[in-house]
Amino acid sequence: xxxxxxxxxxxxxxxxxxxxxxxxxxxxxxxxxxxxxxxxxxxxxxxxxxxxxxxxxxxxxxxxxxxxxxxxxxxxxxxxxxxxxxxxxxxxxxxxxxxxxxxxxxxxxxxxxxxxxxxxxxxxxxxxxxxxxxxxxxxxxx
Amino acid sequence: xxxxxxxxxxxxxxxxxxxxxxxxxxxxxxxxxxxxxxxxxxxxxxxxxxxxxxxxxxxxxxxxxxxxxxxxxxxxxxxxxxxxxxxxxxxxxxxxxxxxxxxxxxxxxxxxxxxxxxxxxxxxxxxxxxxxxxxxxxxxxxxxxxxxxxxxxxxxxxxxxxxxxx
Ligand code: SF4
Ligand code: SF4
Ligand code: SF4
Numbered sequence: 419x420x421x422x423x424x425x426x427x428x429x430x431x432x433x434x435x436x437x438x439x440x441x442x443x444x445x446x447x448x449x450x451x452x453x454x455x456x457x458x459x460x461x462x463x464x465x466x467x468x469x470x471x472x473x474x475x476x477x478x479x480x481x482x483x484x485x486x487x488x489x490x491x492x493x494x495x496x497x498x499x500x501x502x503x504x505x506x507x508x509x510x511x512x513x514x515x516x517x518x519x520x521x522x523x524x525x526x527x528x529x530x531x532x533x534x535x536x537x538x539x540x541x542x543x544x545x546x547x548x549x550x551x552x553x554x555x556x557x558x559x560x
Numbered sequence: 561x562x563x564x565x566x567x568x569x570x571x572x573x574x575x576x577x578x579x580x581x582x583x584x585x586x587x588x589x590x591x592x593x594x595x596x597x598x599x600x601x602x603x604x605x606x607x608x609x610x611x612x613x614x615x616x617x618x619x620x621x622x623x624x625x626x627x628x629x630x631x632x633x634x635x636x637x638x639x640x641x642x643x644x645x646x647x648x649x650x651x652x653x654x655x656x657x658x659x660x661x662x663x664x665x666x667x668x669x670x671x672x673x674x675x676x677x678x679x680x681x682x683x684x685x686x687x688x689x690x691x692x693x694x695x696x697x698x699x700x701x702x703x704x705x706x707x708x709x710x711x712x713x714x715x716x717x718x719x720x721x722x723x724x725x726x
Contacts, residue, residue: 454576455576455577455578456578507614507633507636510634511634512634513634514636516634531662531665533660533661534662536633536668537656537658538638540656540659543578543580543587543656544657544659546581547657548659
């Protein structure tokens with residue numbers, strides 16, 4: 419294994435896709451990253467601004483009909499191997515929006531999901547727990 | 561010089577970052593997390609199923625009793641079920657350790673059976689009257705209410721009319 423892949427095992431980059439979320443889960447994701455009490459960067463990961471740099475994808479929201487094609491297009495731009503994490507009950511099952519006319523999710527109909535973090539929204543600690551699971555999977559995949 | 565005292569205070573306090581995921585983090589007792597269900601207190605009114613906005617709760621009539629099911633992956637932890645449950649058979653615990661691998665998505669459920677009892681008068685199947693409901697309905701549980709408790713609605717009616725309640 420070369421030096422780069424040995425290093426990237428320990429330092430995956432996170433990327434966030436909002437698939438029509440109410441913003442609750444996104445606020446918790448921001449909290450997880452920005453507040454020293456939680457500090458997700460302790461785990462070696464960091465948020466990045468471009469899907470082309472991402473290793474672990476965090477998806478929030480129930481996948482609305484309007485945003486579906488855009489989400490899938492951005493998702494395709496993320497290089498393989500990648501790990502997908504569903505944040506909140508919305509992407510997992512639809513939550514309160516389940517079976518609504520404007521929802522085409524759950525996202526596992528279209529994307530291969532690896533880890534689910536239920537909650538509405540999940541608390542930052544639960545998100546960290548989920549990301550820790552995702553990092554384990556990531557280390558096995560690269 | 562005020563910054564020196566702040567510096568000292570912060571030094572003594574230690575890091576404010578929670579030790580997750582290597583150790584547990586403090587959780588308030590009132591935190592609304594995973595739903596728990598107590599089949600001995602449930603009276604089968606199905607109000608929780610009716611008010612649940614996520615459609616997480618399902619009841620099913622079975623020959624042996626009333627089956628309760630909850631899928632935690634669509635529960636939004638709103639607490640409505642617990643708010644409307646008269647006997648508080650359904651409650652929200654402060655357990656938030658629910659993250660799981662995709663393979664376990666449909667295994668994140670809990671099931672329980674509220675088993676039917678037999679009416680002490682005619683033997684027909686009926687949902688047992690929970691202790692929690694007795695405490696709510698009667699100030700004091702008397703031999704009379706204790707006797708009525710084990711009767712089905714039909715037998716209870718005739719027992720009340722005939723005065724045969726001992
Ligand atoms: S899970 Fe809840 S908080 Fe998160 S996006 Fe859905 S509705 Fe909003
Ligand atoms: S859990 Fe409570 S609200 Fe739900 S059916 Fe039982 S008694 Fe009724
Ligand atoms: S907390 Fe809300 S969403 Fe969860 S089971 Fe109870 S009523 Fe349903």
